[in-house]
Amino acid sequence: MSNSQALTKSALWDWLTTVDHKKIGIMYLVAGAFFFALGGLEAMLIRIQLMFPESNFVSAQAFNELITMHGTTMIFLAAMPLLFGLMNFIVPLQIGARDVAFPFLNSLGFWLFLSGGILLNLSWFFGGAPDAGWTAYVPLSSAEYASTGLDYYVLGLQISGAGTLIGGINFLVTIITMRAPGMTMMKMPLFTWSSFVASALILFAFPALTVGLFLLMFERLFGANYFIVEAGGNVVIWQHLFWIFGHPEVYILVLPAFGIFSEVLSTFSKKRLFGYSAMVFATLIIGFLGFMVWAHHMFTVGMGPVANAIFAVATMAIAVPTGIKIFNWLLTIWGGRIKFTTANLFALGFIPSFVLGGVTGVMLATSAANYQFHDTYFVVAHFHYVIIGGVVFGLFAGTFYWWPKIFGYMLNETLGKWFFWLFLFGFHLTFFVQHFLGLMGMPRRVASYLDGQGLNDLNFISTIGAFFMAVAFILLLVNIFVSRNDKAVADPWDGRTLEWATPTPVPEYNFAQTPVARELDALWYEKMQGNKKMPVAEPLGDIHMPNGSILPVIMSIGLFIASFGFIYHTYWISVVGLGITLGCMVVRSVKEDHGYHIPVEEIQQDKEVG
Amino acid sequence: MGHAAHNTGTLPPNPEKATLEGRNKFLAFWFFLGGETVLFASLFGTYLGLRNGTAGGPTAADIFHLPLVFIMTMILLTSSLTSVFAMLAMKKGNFKQMLVWMWVTVALGVTFLGLEIYEFIDYTNQGLTFTSSAFGSAFYTLVGFHGAHVAFGIGWIITLLIRYRKGGLTLTNAPKFYLASLYWHFIDVVWVFIFTVVYLMGIGG
Numbered sequence: 001m002s003n004s005q006a007l008t009k010s011a012l013w014d015w016l017t018t019v020d021h022k023k024i025g026i027m028y029l030v031a032g033a034f035f036f037a038l039g040g041l042e043a044m045l046i047r048i049q050l051m052f053p054e055s056n057f058v059s060a061q062a063f064n065e066l067i068t069m070h071g072t073t074m075i076f077l078a079a080m081p082l083l084f085g086l087m088n089f090i091v092p093l094q095i096g097a098r099d100v101a102f103p104f105l106n107s108l109g110f111w112l113f114l115s116g117g118i119l120l121n122l123s124w125f126f127g128g129a130p131d132a133g134w135t136a137y138v139p140l141s142s143a144e145y146a147s148t149g150l151d152y153y154v155l156g157l158q159i160s161g162a163g164t165l166i167g168g169i170n171f172l173v174t175i176i177t178m179r180a181p182g183m184t185m186m187k188m189p190l191f192t193w194s195s196f197v198a199s200a201l202i203l204f205a206f207p208a209l210t211v212g213l214f215l216l217m218f219e220r221l222f223g224a225n226y227f228i229v230e231a232g233g234n235v236v237i238w239q240h241l242f243w244i245f246g247h248p249e250v251y252i253l254v255l256p257a258f259g260i261f262s263e264v265l266s267t268f269s270k271k272r273l274f275g276y277s278a279m280v281f282a283t284l285i286i287g288f289l290g291f292m293v294w295a296h297h298m299f300t301v302g303m304g305p306v307a308n309a310i311f312a313v314a315t316m317a318i319a320v321p322t323g324i325k326i327f328n329w330l331l332t333i334w335g336g337r338i339k340f341t342t343a344n345l346f347a348l349g350f351i352p353s354f355v356l357g358g359v360t361g362v363m364l365a366t367s368a369a370n371y372q373f374h375d376t377y378f379v380v381a382h383f384h385y386v387i388i389g390g391v392v393f394g395l396f397a398g399t400f401y402w403w404p405k406i407f408g409y410m411l412n413e414t415l416g417k418w419f420f421w422l423f424l425f426g427f428h429l430t431f432f433v434q435h436f437l438g439l440m441g442m443p444r445r446v447a448s449y450l451d452g453q454g455l456n457d458l459n460f461i462s463t464i465g466a467f468f469m470a471v472a473f474i475l476l477l478v479n480i481f482v483s484r485n486d487k488a489v490a491d492p493w494d495g496r497t498l499e500w501a502t503p504t505p506v507p508e509y510n511f512a513q514t515p516v517a518r519e520l521d522a523l524w525y526e527k528m529q530g531n532k533k534m535p536v537a538e539p540l541g542d543i544h545m546p547n548g549s550i551l552p553v554i555m556s557i558g559l560f561i562a563s564f565g566f567i568y569h570t571y572w573i574s575v576v577g578l579g580i581t582l583g584c585m586v587v588r589s590v591k592e593d594h595g596y597h598i599p600v601e602e603i604q605q606d607k608e609v610g
Numbered sequence: 611m612g613h614a615a616h617n618t619g620t621l622p623p624n625p626e627k628a629t630l631e632g633r634n635k636f637l638a639f640w641f642f643l644g645g646e647t648v649l650f651a652s653l654f655g656t657y658l659g660l661r662n663g664t665a666g667g668p669t670a671a672d673i674f675h676l677p678l679v680f681i682m683t684m685i686l687l688t689s690s691l692t693s694v695f696a697m698l699a700m701k702k703g704n705f706k707q708m709l710v711w712m713w714v715t716v717a718l719g720v721t722f723l724g725l726e727i728y729e730f731i732d733y734t735n736q737g738l739t740f741t742s743s744a745f746g747s748a749f750y751t752l753v754g755f756h757g758a759h760v761a762f763g764i765g766w767i768i769t770l771l772i773r774y775r776k777g778g779l780t781l782t783n784a785p786k787f788y789l790a791s792l793y794w795h796f797i798d799v800v801w802v803f804i805f806t807v808v809y810l811m812g813i814g815g
Contacts, residue, residue, distance in 0.1 A: 101634040165645060173638045177630065203641055207649035215656065215751070224740060224747035225665075226656065232663020232744035237656055244652070589766075590773045592782055 017548035019103035022506055024110050025089030026406065031114055032081035037473070038121070039073035042066045044470055047430070051463040053451040063447035064131035065149065069121075071134030072153065075249065076160055077117040079391050083256045084113075084167055086398050087195045089406050091171065093499035093506065094189045096180025096515045096522075101173040103546040104588070109167035111556035116160025119563055123152035133445060135246070136216065138227035138238045143220045148567055154217045155563040159556070161206050161213070168202030171195055180498070181537045183517035186280065189497040190273060193280050194259030197287040198252045204291065205248035212241035221566055236301060243294035251290040254386065255283060257394025258325060261347045264397045265329055267493050268344035269336025272521060275328040282321035282328075289318045299370040308367035315365035322358060326351060341493075342416030346397035349424050350389060357385030360435065375445070378438025384431045396423070396476075404488030408505045412486070415479040419472050426468025433458040433465075496524035501534050509543045512603050540604065542597040549593075555584045621703060621779060626788035629781050639789045643796050650800050653752045654807060661812070663744035670745070670812030673736045675729065679809050682725045683801065686760075689718035690798040693791040700787060705779040708787065712771055715794060719764045726757050749808065756804055759797045766790055 015023060046066050049057045058066065092100055100106050123129045130153035132141035141150050175196045179188070188196075216238065218224040225231035227238055266273040273279060295303060295311040329351060338344070360382040364373055373379060396419075403411050437458050442449060449455050491500040501523045502510055513536035519525035526534055562577025564570075622628040627636055661670060696711035730750070740750045767790050774783045 102638065169638050169641045169645070172641050173634050176637060177634055203645045204648050207645045208652045211649055211652035211656070218747070218751065222740065224751070225663075225742075225744040226660060226747050226751075228744065230665070231742075231747075232660065232665040233747075234659055234663065234744070237659050241652055241656070586769055589769055589786070594782075 028085030035077035042070040047463040047466040060447040065129040097178035108552035112163030115556040120156030168199040171199040190262035191259035209245035247294040260398040274331035285321040312367040343400035350393040353389030376438035381434035423472035429465025496521035625784035632785035660748040665743040
């Protein structure tokens with residue numbers, strides 16, 4: 001074996017076994033971007049099909065599979081992992097920690113997510129993708145109406161959901177116990193705060209999905225009767241379980257994005273975030289109310305006027321803390337020295353776009369009017385305004401803002417601005433007209449529409465907008481490629497928070513000496529005091545690090561194998577797969593692993609080079 | 611940590627929370643139990659929604675065998691108590707005694723699980739199966755999830771007991787035993803709710 005082969009092999013092994021939060025963050029970002037492109041491709045196929053009336057570009061069955069996989073992929077396999085990627089890389093740096101609380105579990109969470117995502121997408125090649133919508137309502141998703149695609153859905157989401165839950169617990173503990181000295185909860189950067197609240201939502205929301213998926217799995221595979229009305233079952237139970245998870249999920253996605261906007265707007269306005277404590281409490285209140293409103297997805301199911309009214313009022317109440325946030329952002333940029341970088345453009349573009357989504361949200365929350373909007377393109381327009389206008393804009397703002405820290409080079413600003421304007425224009429072009437399509441009565445999730453109903457022009461416009469977004473995304477990929485030699489400095493934006501106090505590239509141990517955070521925006525405070533460096537809490541010494549492990553990969557493969565056993569009713573394969581996973585758990589429990597130390601000389605050397 | 615840990619003479623008073631790793635695990639496990647609470651709450655909700663969906667088959671009042679379930683309840687409650695004794699022994703630094711009490715806990719857990727299997731077989735023979743009605747599905751799912759948790763707990767504690775049968779208490783294994791005991795209490799609490807919501811309400815209301 002030649003030397004270069006040995007090198008590549010060990011690099012692969014390094015990535016498979018790594019427990020470094022930064023490398024895991026990068027893997028989340030890469031995998032999330034892949035699934036984002038996949039979900040985008042599915043969206044393009046949907047829009048091409050709807051470009052003209054009575055089109056046969058894809059079959060009705062393929063259309064159903066496309067809408068299901070587009071939604072499922074974008075929510076579970078693109079938006080969440082991309083946010084997890086940023087959280088993984090940035091949160092430990094922002095709180096001045098050397099790693100997350102559980103590096104091994106962090107790796108396990110990632111590999112579970114990836115194997116679940118791959119499993120779900122393999123359904124395309126084995127008998128067709130799931131086709132019951134991303135919400136998988138019974139009886140559409142029952143054994144009677146849906147083929148093996150739904151089994152891939154149930155098991156793929158179960159596995160990746162377990163990964164998400166593990167990640168959520170890990171962030172909660174990390175943020176509580178691993179903060180640098182001096183950084184009280186009320187001095188944490190807002191991205192850390194919103195990651196914390198989102199993690200709490202994950203912890204309390206995902207188990208409901210776990211149960212829902214188990215029930216659907218048991219019914220499909222083992223003949224249980226929860227949702228079969230003749231046998232005493234009830235289909236609405238699925239809807240409740242799904243939305244008890246599904247509504248908090250919306251806030252799991254958007255709260256970290258709110259955190260990103262808070263960082264970006266404050267950095268590029270050269271001002272401290274306006275109303276920091278109000279922002280924190282608004283985040284907490286949104287998190288709490290997020291659990292109180294799930295049935296607003298079910299207004300037309302027949303819960304009765306009292307239940308509908310309660311859930312309607314609770315839903316509208318969320319507009320209050322969200323409004324507080326919007327005004328705080330506006331007052332943050334008010335009078336600031338605003339720099340229109342690409343990251344900041346996305347943050348500024350977010351404010352009016354998201355407000356539009358919020359307004360239609362209050363309209364939808366009006367339960368009496370909801371009967372008119374339900375299952376039309378009005379709903380599609382609404383949730384794309386909040387998910388793209390909120391979450392995706394947040395992801396792009398975060399990408400441009402943290403790219404230099406994560407990947408060590410600057411993205412090109414000219415290309416970035418082209419990307420922003422094309423995307424903003426395409427986004428509004430695609431979805432603004434869908435409000436009207438919905439009000440005109442065009443139902444969602446239907447593969448085609450008739451000619452001569454007045455729906456042609458707006459659908460055509462919507463599809464053109466989608467092409468703008470696709471071109472914009474390709475520009476981002478081009479940008480990532482052509483900018484790769486533009487090396488970044490450690491603190492390119494004159495940052496305020498602790499991640500900008502680390503050298504670029506960030507060393508394995510993040511901070512040679514744990515910093516002391518004396519104020520909110522700890523780094524900015526030291527800059528204003530005229531200090532060139534953060535004060536430190538400890539002398540230079542050996543640094544304790546966790547060992548890497550291949551077990552997370554093997555555990556994920558075990559569950560992956562077990563899933564195939566379940567899907568094809570070959571249960572000995574499931575036993576083998578589960579055995580592999582449980583065996584790895586036993587190994588992990590029995591083998592004490594105390595990690596290793598990086599000697600102080602090596603750290604000294606790094607410091608001199610950096 | 612870990613290097614000086616094998617010297618039992620110098621262990622701090624709360625060895626399970628003496629290291630950062632131990633404290634992290636302790637906190638994470640409480641969060642995990644929070645998530646487990648939502649999991650069981652969802653299962654309870656499903657059961658309550660479906661408990662009258664008997665589709666002409668046996669109802670709860672027809673088949674539940676309360677004396678047996680009462681004995682099972684007492685056994686599981688006692689096992690919680692013995693795991694408390696184990697933790698008290700740990701805090702006193704009496705590792706041997708802790709192991710004994712943990713083994714007693716495991717033995718009671720196995721007895722409970724055996725009785726539950728017997729109970730399930732009995733109900734199945736009387737016509738209530740996993741597929742006979744929505745009530746049957748919901749019943750076996752809720753109680754079965756609990757049973758699976760008991761089985762996992764037994765496997766976990768036995769693994770720890772065999773792994774640490776020699777060598778004494780350390781700062782590494784103290785949190786492990788402590789968390790296993792916490793988990794055991796949790797599944798005991800869940801059973802108290804099952805006894806009330808499934809069995810007592812099934813017979814009485």
